[in-house]
Amino acid sequence: MTITLEHYILLGSLLFFVGMAGFLIRRNVFLMFMCIELMMNGVNICFVSFSHYYHNLSGQVFVLFVMTVAAAEAAVGLAIILTLYRNRETLNADEFRLMKH
Amino acid sequence: MELKEIIFFILATATVLSGWLVVSLKNIIHSAFALLITFFGVGGLFVYLSADFLAATQILIYVGGVMILVLFAIMLSEKVYNVSIFHASKILPGLLVLGGVQVVLLRVMIESPWRIRAGADSVMRPTTEILGGLLLNEYLLPFEVISVLLLAALIGAVVLIRKEVKRRREGACL
Numbered sequence: 001m002t003i004t005l006e007h008y009i010l011l012g013s014l015l016f017f018v019g020m021a022g023f024l025i026r027r028n029v030f031l032m033f034m035c036i037e038l039m040m041n042g043v044n045i046c047f048v049s050f051s052h053y054y055h056n057l058s059g060q061v062f063v064l065f066v067m068t069v070a071a072a073e074a075a076v077g078l079a080i081i082l083t084l085y086r087n088r089e090t091l092n093a094d095e096f097r098l099m100k101h
Numbered sequence: 102m103e104l105k106e107i108i109f110f111i112l113a114t115a116t117v118l119s120g121w122l123v124v125s126l127k128n129i130i131h132s133a134f135a136l137l138i139t140f141f142g143v144g145g146l147f148v149y150l151s152a153d154f155l156a157a158t159q160i161l162i163y164v165g166g167v168m169i170l171v172l173f174a175i176m177l178s179e180k181v182y183n184v185s186i187f188h189a190s191k192i193l194p195g196l197l198v199l200g201g202v203q204v205v206l207l208r209v210m211i212e213s214p215w216r217i218r219a220g221a222d223s224v225m226r227p228t229t230e231i232l233g234g235l236l237l238n239e240y241l242l243p244f245e246v247i248s249v250l251l252l253a254a255l256i257g258a259v260v261l262i263r264k265e266v267k268r269r270r271e272g273a274c275l
Contacts, residue, residue, distance in 0.1 A: 021124055
């Protein structure tokens with residue numbers, strides 16, 4: 001039995017699925033943030049596997065872009081979370097309702 | 102089964118299982134360390150897909166950068182153990198959305214014809230040179246745009262944290 005493209009796509013979609021489950025069900029802001037990283041990693045696996053099996057390196061360039069955006073997102077997102085935590089003293093996403101009237 | 106496939110399945114299982122642990126563990130520090138294992142597993146899978154440069158980048162950026170940042174942020178907020186738990190009232194709609202997405206993903210995966218080109222499948226070639234060429238020729242504009250994005254994120258993060266420090270200092274003076 002050889003490892004085919006479908007294995008990798010299944011793996012990537014499983015990681016995406018797990019991350020999405022966490023994002024929808026858990027309410028801790030940090031955990032939701034980490035779940036976004038999980039989803040990005042699932043997509044990255046799919047990109048790299050396509051790039052490997054179709055012999056086209058553009059997929060890997062896209063993964064580089066995704067990683068850069070993820071790093072930028074980590075910096076800004078964590079700064080926002082820490083500022084929110086200092087002001088509201090909580091990490092529960094349901095209690096951040098400043099924008100709701 | 103060859104050794105190659107056994108290692109692949111071990112890596113894949115470790116990645117998905119630790120991904121599940123990130124979601125299901127109660128203590129957020131434990132989830133963060135499970136996420137670390139997931140990142141390492143994804144890096145190993147990149148090696149399997151003959152993406153050597155990306156595997157190194159994965160370890161450098163995710164494990165060395167993002168993960169350290171997340172751990173610092175978690176430890177800077179005091180109530181580490183007082184994490185909120187599950188969203189009791191929204192589990193059912195959440196599961197419905199999840200099921201829908203997964204059904205769509207699986208159908209696409211099964212029904213689309215993946216036209217895989219046969220050829221040098223397991224040959225490992227260094228990709229760094231080709232990636233550098235692609236970044237500076239075909240993808241030059243996105244490359245430049247993303248550098249501006251990184252600068253904006255850098256300044257944005259500093260500004261977001263800085264405002265709070267200034268306000269606190271004024272409060273101390275009063």
